[in-house]
Amino acid sequence: MKKYIQSMMAFAAIVSFASCSSEDNNTTIENESATKVMTFTATQEGDEQSTRAAISSTESKVINWQEGDQISIFDGKTNNQFTLKNGAGTKSATFQGNAATAAKYTAVYPYQSEASYDTSNGKVTGITLKATQNATDNSFDKEAALMIAEGDNTTLTFKNVVGYVKVTPKFACSKIVLQAAGESEYLAGMCTLSYGDGKPSITFTSEQSTSITLSGNITANTAYYIAVPAVTLTAGWSISFTDNTGNVYTRTGSNSITFKRNIVINLGEFSRTDNNLKLTLTQNGIVPADKQVDMGVFEINGKNYRLIFAKSNLTKDGLAASESDYGDYFAWGATEPWYTSYSGENFQGWKPEHSSGYASGTAPAFSPEYTSEKDFEMSDDPARKILGCDWQIPTKAIWYAFVNNSSSKSWDSDRKGYTFTNNSQTLFLPAAGYVRAKYFNDYGSQGRYWSGTAYSSSYAYRLSFSDGKLKVSDIARSYGCSVRPVRLIPVD
Incomplete structure (x- = not known):
């Protein structure tokens, strides 16, 4: 009997433990059900x-x-x-x-x-x-x-x-x-x-x-x-x-x-x-919108491009203040002028390494050399160097397309320069002349604008104009000529 009672007490304890365990387990589930x-x-x-x-x-x-x-x-x-x-x-x-x-x-x-x-x-x-x-x-x-x-x-x-x-x-x-x-x-x-x-x-x-x-x-x-x-x-x-x-x-x-x-x-x-x-026309490099002009679409080397010209000539610091200003003069392939400054015909000194001015042999030498019909590398282009972004000197092909296909072009005897009209826009290039050796020539009567294309080992193409004359031809690379920057936008 005593053993029976002890057994029953042990069973009750087990049931009680199981019951408590079950109850605790249920409580845990209920808490977890919150999440x-x-x-x-x-x-x-x-x-x-x-x-x-x-x-x-x-x-x-x-x-x-x-x-x-x-x-x-x-x-x-x-x-x-x-x-x-x-x-x-x-x-x-x-x-x-x-x-x-x-x-x-x-x-x-x-x-x-x-x-x-x-x-x-x-x-x-x-x-x-x-x-x-x-x-x-x-x-x-x-x-x-x-x-x-x-x-x-x-x-x-x-x-x-x-x-x-x-x-x-x-x-x-x-x-x-x-x-x-x-x-x-x-x-x-x-x-x-x-x-x-x-x-x-x-x-x-x-x-x-x-x-x-x-x-x-x-x-x-x-x-x-x-x-x-x-x-x-x-x-x-x-x-x-x-x-x-x-x-x-x-x-x-x-x-x-x-x-x-x-x-x-x-x-x-x-x-x-x-x-x-x-x-x-948003700011591109250091060129604000009002210094750019969209001259329309031209076919160049079999592809269509929109030509965005700068409104004024290149200077050592950017662009000339107005479209009638002459800007600076560059030897072909040079990214800076050979003089320190100039006003009118008066040059205010030549850089020591260019004391002879724009004389024979003063144009930059390149290795490998630019020979016939080879365009500038952008690292040698003064427009790219000074203005940045996608500005460049017009190549021979660009000048040819622009000159031959603009809707109108004429000498402006009042402002002394050449006017091109296309895409309902006008581009004016002043007759800034050129510099040979130390002498300033033909300003007000002629214009010489570099292209980025070599003609030979010592000559390069440029746009040339005066009253009654407009052509793309060659000139010695050592001459100091004007630069008019351009951007090419591919057209689908």
Whole structure:
């Protein structure tokens, strides 16, 4: 009997221990249920596009979920990071992460760590719509493709917060900029998202930007999409394209434009030669816009180039103050004058190593030597050396094309120089004469402008003109002649 009682007491102890262990275990599970591993199914509104790049011009936008995609899921308390588990390559996928059980969930794509959920109004704050977006061929920057979802279970249907602007440049670009004309009409920045009554909206809060820049390797004849908020730009807008040489082409819209959520506005194709796409001559090197002139498109060596000339002659420090100033004089291949300064016919001293002036044998020697019909290396070009960027001396081929194909050209007897007109623009070259040895010759009656092309081992081509004469011919490299810089912009 005694043994029976002891056995029963031991059994009771075991049951009690098991019961306590079970109870403790249940308690642990209940505590962990505050945040536990969950799986959400994420679908999207819209059409049946099968790839991220397949975007129609007027319908709603659907992106296929991709490996590594992440979303923010708010359980009413915290911003939880969920990562795609299954469904890459489709518009319906599952995301897995840790969250608390809640009566309602709000989710945002893409995941943004600084975002938070305001329980007082049901809005998501701390979201950023990117002011600089990555250019993606035939598609958009997925990090700018803001979407929001709400639901009372683990199935969430995402709706687009943004719309898209589609552009197709016909030339390669380094960036595209969409700009609102109004100072307080914002296109990007920190914002708040609201799901509303199934109609998502966006409100900017800080760090606002009136422009969006699309940057990257933007190729010719390819469509690109810019993610934009649903706003109306009442004061107008502009879109500019910076090509790979630094030139900026801009189209301006003076009328208001409305961007709508879930809709693409196709602004069309853009070519350098379009009447509605204007070249904006921006600062290039040390040359401001008002010191450049677009003389139009010319065929050079079988290819088309737009010739952007400097409006005045080259000096040792940059450009002459006005288009009628003579500028400095350079031997062929020299990147600086042989004198210290001059005024009119009076030279204020010669550099010690050039005491004979622009005499025979004073032109720079090169190894290997520039011989017949060889163009300058850019390191020997004074325009490139002094102005930087893509400035250069016109080659023989450039001068030939310019002289033979400008719409009009004539001697200007009043200003003493030659005037060229093309592309509704005028270029004036003053008759600055030339320097031989120490003597200043023919200023006011003749002009001698270097080309960057050798004629022989001791001669080079130059543009020569006077009243009644205009030609491209050769002259000794030692002469001091004028330089008129030019930029070449390839035209598709």
